[in-house]
Amino acid sequence: MSTTTYTVNGMTCGHCAAAVTEEISTLPGxxxxxVDVASGAVSVTSTAPLDDAAVAAAVDEAGYALAGPRDLPLA
Structure with a gap:
């Protein structure tokens, strides 16, 4: 198992957190x-390394923007 923490822009409430959680939960593994709405942090625990592009697409589908993994420098 591994856990990756991402930053998601635009979340402001519990509905936001639920939408992001629902979309990311559909990804394999x-x-x-x-989700921590206040900080914008989303920690994802998976059985295999995650594809950042797939996570970004899931967050986009929920209506929000992925800023990137927290452990990588952001452009």
């Missing part, structure tokens, strides 16, 4: 999604 995802076991758990934890």
């Amino acid at each position: 995802v076991e758990d999604v934890a």
Whole structure:
């Protein structure tokens, strides 16, 4: 298992967190999604390394923007 934390822009409420959680949860290997609306942090626990592009697409589908993994420098 591995956990990757991303930053998501635009989340402001519980509905936002639920939408992001629902979309990311559909990705292969995802076991758990934890969202902190206040900080914009989304921690994803998976059985295999995640494809950042797939996570970005899932977040986009929920109506928000992925800023990137927190452990990588952002452009």
